[in-house]
Amino acid sequence: MSKQSPVIAPSILSADFARLGEDIAKALAAGGDWVHFDVMDNHYVPNLTMGPMVLKALRDYGITKPIDVHLMVKPVDRIVPDFAKAGASLISFHPEATEHVDRTIGLIKDAGCQAGLVFNPATPLNWLDHVLDKLDLVLIMSVNPGFGGQKFIPQALEKLRRVRRLIDESGRPIRLEIDGGVTADNIGEIAAAGADTFVAGSAIFGAADYQTVIGKMRAAIG
Ligand SMILES: O=C(CO)[C@@H](O)[C@H](O)COP(=O)(O)O
Numbered sequence: 691m692s693k694q695s696p697v698i699a700p701s702i703l704s705a706d707f708a709r710l711g712e713d714i715a716k717a718l719a720a721g722g723d724w725v726h727f728d729v730m731d732n733h734y735v736p737n738l739t740m741g742p743m744v745l746k747a748l749r750d751y752g753i754t755k756p757i758d759v760h761l762m763v764k765p766v767d768r769i770v771p772d773f774a775k776a777g778a779s780l781i782s783f784h785p786e787a788t789e790h791v792d793r794t795i796g797l798i799k800d801a802g803c804q805a806g807l808v809f810n811p812a813t814p815l816n817w818l819d820h821v822l823d824k825l826d827l828v829l830i831m832s833v834n835p836g837f838g839g840q841k842f843i844p845q846a847l848e849k850l851r852r853v854r855r856l857i858d859e860s861g862r863p864i865r866l867e868i869d870g871g872v873t874a875d876n877i878g879e880i881a882a883a884g885a886d887t888f889v890a891g892s893a894i895f896g897a898a899d900y901q902t903v904i905g906k907m908r909a910a911i912g
Pocket residue numbers: 701703704726728760833834835836837838839840869870871872889890891892893
């Protein structure tokens with residue numbers, strides 16, 4: 691199984707919260723493929739963002755592209771059905787934040803969403819043992835979770851290469867996503883390491899022209 695078609699997912703953590711729907715629609719019209727929706731609880735990570743009501747409001751506003759929910763919350767399970775009902779397409783969670791990783795994957799799938807598992811910079815990949823075949827996406831964090839605008843941690847590249855091999859060996863169409871410090875300058879090297887799904891927050895929403903930066907990213911991915 692080779693890599694899947696590239697997806698660029700603007701992280702709305704860096705969008706204009708005072709006019710969220712409008713700013714996201716602008717990033718999607720400029721070439722963004724998915725919406726990356728960062729959920730932080732001031733418990734699992736030291737920051738607080740948004741919940742299922744905001745996601746539903748975005749669907750009601752007319753956002754129809756896939757919404758990729760990145761849960762940085764603990765516990766995980768009780769909030770999963772609420773995000774599914776609100777219109778999430780894919781829900782990813784951190785293995786350290788739940789008691790039963792396999793059960794949480796099952797809950798996400800039973801709720802009708804795709805499931806992803808997220809690896810912090812220091813989280814070992816052996817959490818993938820026994821569950822890789824049940825996943826739709828593996829997300830490698832290239833910053834410590836909690837904030838946008840941080841610098842890319844280069845050790846993530848070796849982790850991407852290792853997960854790419856595991857995914858290829860599995861023969862399943864599992865996406866490999868990278869999140870944190872992704873820019874038009876480093877995205878080529880990240881793609882070469884095996885990622886096919888690219889989250890970018892500050893690099894897109896901090897740019898004067900979203901279309902230009904997304905175009906540069908696509909050209910660098912090749
Ligand atoms: O999950 C997170 C941070 O915890 C990310 O999704 C960031 O929001 C990405 O932002 P940039 O590093 O691209 O600015």
